[in-house]
Amino acid sequence: MRVAVIGCTHAGTAAIVNTAQLYPEAEITVYERNDNISFLSCGIALYVGGVVKDPQGLFYSSPGQLAELGVNTKMLHEVISVDTDRKELIARNLQTGEECTDHFDKLIVTTGSWPVVPKFPGIELDNIILSKNFNHSNMIIEKGKEAQNIVVVGAGYIGIELVEAFQMNGKNVTLIDAEERILSKYLDAEYTNLIEDSLRERGITLALGKKVERFEGNDGKVTTVxxxxxxxxxDVVILCIGFRPNTELLKGQVDMLDNGAIIVDEYMRTSKPDVYAAGDSCAIYYNPLKKHAYIPLATNAVRMGTLAARNLVSPTVKYMGTQGTSGIKIYENNIAGTGLTETAAKEAGLQVDSVLVTDNYRPEFMPTHEPVMLKLVYEQGTRRILGAQIMSKVDLTQSINTISVCIQNDMKMEELAFVDFFFQPHFNKPWNFLNSAGLQALPEVPAREAVHS
Structure with missing residues (x-):
């Protein structure tokens, strides 16, 4: 069995390693256009901020390790065309320009995503940098050393983490976003208001609800946004506006969403036989809305890549879908979310209610008992749990993984109210704060006529 894999980041590495282990007789060829593989891009801000000293720790595989599994890894090779009917691809060696043709029995597409780069006037100026791969991270560090004024465009996870890293390095930092709130895709206003206050308290300029129109500069270098x-x-601008799937190779050959994300079934199969896809190049089944959506996360990618390998010969293990569960630490606050925010649920046309629990996470007789803020969003009528968000100075983010499982299993608020959670004063209260959220949303008990003897 000849297996070709295009791209080798999160999903690609998972697919390759598992394919090699599960099918030792397979002839696996990997095409990667970069000079490195398996870079954890979510660690860029940690590297920039100096938390991670050795960047090699951000790579979880290498061509040498894949070679030990019998994998033929063609680095600096860009696939320029794919014919899924003829099961043929053409790749170009980026060092020599030479082109080669390869045939496959199975194709796994893990081409990932690429940052959105609007065509602003002045975008070609020096010191305007993307934040996606290892080369970008090195450039951000190098350019940032002498820079004093750092502007980050885009207030998602990556943008917020970079803003924090540069502020802690003593830079003057400005965060620009067209939305009125930071992290608006992940958190409701109860949380973002508090986080924005913490950023402003540290001298970070928040330019929210403002759209970039152009970049200006002198001597070829940016000076003004x-x-x-x-x-x-x-002095340096970092673009973190968002990502789009990198799927031009298969356009018109497999089913896609309007944004170009490849649609796969629960076995990671595309609409074309023997063509599989995984990771940021794909749409994925989103359980809260019961439909496919584009949710580029490393966790989704590694699960999808692993399943693509396991289902390569025959459908074996189904993917259960995703809740888009994610987390972030901003200064002293530990934050996580899963499923729909209340804002997103209403934008999707759902009729929802929510509960907000603010409580100390463990009994007040303990030496410390930090508060936790938990919000749950649920559907009216069905009372199905749709999403949750949590924030505390104590790391309670694992609770969001519990809610993720609840959403995946279509649990209702009243079921959450009485789930069996342990109690121990070091860790929690007799009513866990997850129980408390469910209790706040218990349905009304219908009135009954008094019974007289």
Whole structure:
């Protein structure tokens, strides 16, 4: 069995390693256009901020390790065309320009995503950097050393983490986003208001609800970011606007969402026989909305890559879908979320209610008892749990993984109220705060006529 894999980051590495282990007789060829593989891009801010000293720790595989599994890894090779009917691909060696043709029995597409780069005037100026791969992270560190004014465009996870890292390194930091709130895809206003306050308290300029119009510079280097509501000085600009699936190779050959994300079934199969896909190049089944959605996360990618390998010969293990569970630490606050925010649920046309629990996470007689803020979103009528968010100075983020399982299994709020959680004063209260959220949302008990003897 000849297996070709295009791309080798999270999903690709998982697919390759598992394919090699499960089918030792397979002839596996990997095509990767970069000079490195399996870089954990979610660690860029930790590297920039100096938390991670050795960047090699951000790589969880190498061509040498794949070679030990019998995998032929073609680095600096870009696949320029794929014919899924003829089961043929053409790749170009980026060092020599030479092209080669390969045939496959099975194809796994793990081409990932690429940052959104709007065509702003001045985008070609030096010191305007993306934040995606290892080379970007090195460039951000190098350019940031001498820079004093750092502008980050995009207030998602990556943007927020970079803002924090640069502020802690003593830089003047400005965060620009067209949305009125930071992290608006992940958290409701109860949380983002508090986080924004913590950023401002540390001297970070928040330019929210403002759209970048152009970049200006001198001697070929950026000096100013101009928005529709003011300008901001910039020695370095980092673009973290978002990502789009990198799927041009299969356009018109397999089913995709409007944004180009490849649609796969629960076995990671595309609409074309023997063509599988995984990771940020794909749409995935989103359990809260019961439909496919584009949710590029490393956790989704490694699960999908593993399943693509396991189902390569025959459908064996189904993917259960995703809740889009994620977490972030911003200064002293530990934050996590899963499923739909209340804002996103209403935008999707759902009728929802929510409960907000603010309580000390363990008994007040303990020496410390930090507060935790938990919000649960649920559907009216069905009372099905749709999403949750949590924040505390104590790391209680694993509770969101519990809610993720609840959403996956279509649990209702009243079921959460009485789930069996242990109690021990070191860790929690007799009513766990997850129980408390469910209790707050118990349905009304219907009135009954008094019974007289």
């Amino acid at each position: 101009v928005t529709n509501q003011g300008s901001y000085p910039a």
